[in-house]
């Protein structure tokens with residue numbers, strides 16, 4: 001307990017959180033005149049549950065994690081922002097992460113006035129523990145990793161993470177946005193009481209619900225407690241909650257779609273490998289492929305002219321001439337291949 005408490009920003013440690021009407025009375029009264037709501041237009045006239053109990057109960061069962069170890073955010077982007085605000089003192093503390101990875105970590109650190117340090121990945125995009133260790137100092141409150149990593153697609157091993165937790169006493173965040181596509185089981189089972197590990201997941205990718213904005217953070221009771229303390233009280237709205245519950249109830253169907261996408265990804269890899277302008281396709285545990293081509297800018301423009309948009313990642317470290325291609329429907333994948341096969345004619 002003591003060790004996590006000492007990681008929390010001073011002003012947050014002493015913060016007395018806002019107590020909403022729905023926090024102060026949680027029973028099943030017949031008449032609610034406590035929150036200045038309009039009595040008409042039910043049910044959306046009411047504020048949503050600030051503790052998201054129903055939704056957390058379902059996620060808890062699905063993930064085998066107690067509800068008190070779950071934080072829900074308006075996308076994982078909100079969870080990342082809240083983690084930075086809970087633990088990192090602006091102007092003093094720093095965050096160490098990896099390069100290349102998801103751009104939001106650096107932006108969020110910058111918005112919060114927190115120094116962001118990037119340890120290059122090895123050439124094969126594996127974790128370089130020495131590079132990370134070199135950047136960590138007494139003011140490093142947080143290490144952020146992403147596994148499977150975006151945009152590289154690879155996962156980090158249990159050995160890699162074990163090595164880090166062996167010596168790093170701050171908050172270790174592992175973003176598992178793509179875990180549903182991965183053969184690895186991920187790091188949820190590593191969260192124990194008193195641990196400083198935070199695992200992020202989301203409904204935006206495998207669950208196919210990017211539009212509802214629901215991110216999940218899993219951590220020890222203390223870490224989740226401080227996140228809940230500083231979140232906006234009603235950050236998960238009723239429509240998101242309702243749609244999330246519906247989608248989580250169709251877990252079997254969603255799993256089948258994920259399996260299909262993984263099969264499509266492997267098929268797409270084979271097909272892309274036959275195209276002469278494709279130089280290398282990196283291994284992927286996610287729903288995208290990082291593909292090195294002869295000339296990424298020109299291929300990107302060529303695809304765009306045919307109304308196919310991929311992500312040009314050529315300016316990311318170690319990703320020269322790389323496009324990040326999301327796996328689509330079989331028809332979309334065929335359209336992509338058709339255009340890419342024609343590329344040599346133009347080039």
Ligand SMILES: *Cc1c(COP(=O)(O)O)cnc(C)c1O
Nearest residue numbers: 075076077102150177202204215
């Ligand atoms: C897509 C993605 C997310 C999802 O963020 P949401 O805010 O939950 O939509 C998180 N992390 C990474 C690395 C991603 O690529």
